[in-house]
Amino acid sequence: MLAEHFVLIETIGLNLFFAFIFIFIGLSIHDIMKKNDVPKMGRYTVYFVLFLGCAGFIAKGIIQFIWESQGVG
Template identity: 85%
Template sequence: MLAEHFELIEAIGLNLFYAFIFIFIGLTIHDVMKKNDVPKMGKLVVYFVLFLGCAGFIAKGVIQFVFESQGVG
């Protein structure tokens, strides 16, 4: 049974790893900005860029799912 679902388990594990990395990066950036007293506009820009990186991975996953469900690739 494990061999049959190996790709699914691998994909879920990789997605969880990416989520952990983004959360860890966000917490690290938050800590650095808090210690260095960054203005509110600077924090907004930094979090927006971090969100764009996250959104890119989510968009990649959605596009990949759509292509695979239609038989492309």
């Protein structure tokens, strides 16, 4: 059974890994900005850029899922 579902398990594991990495990056950036008294506009800018990185991975996953379901990839 493991050999049959290896690709699915690998994909889920990789997606969870990226989610945890983004969470840890966000927490470390939050800690650094809190310790250095960064203004609110700077914090919003940093969080927006981090969100764009996450949104890029989410968009890639959605596009990949659509293409594979249509037989393109």
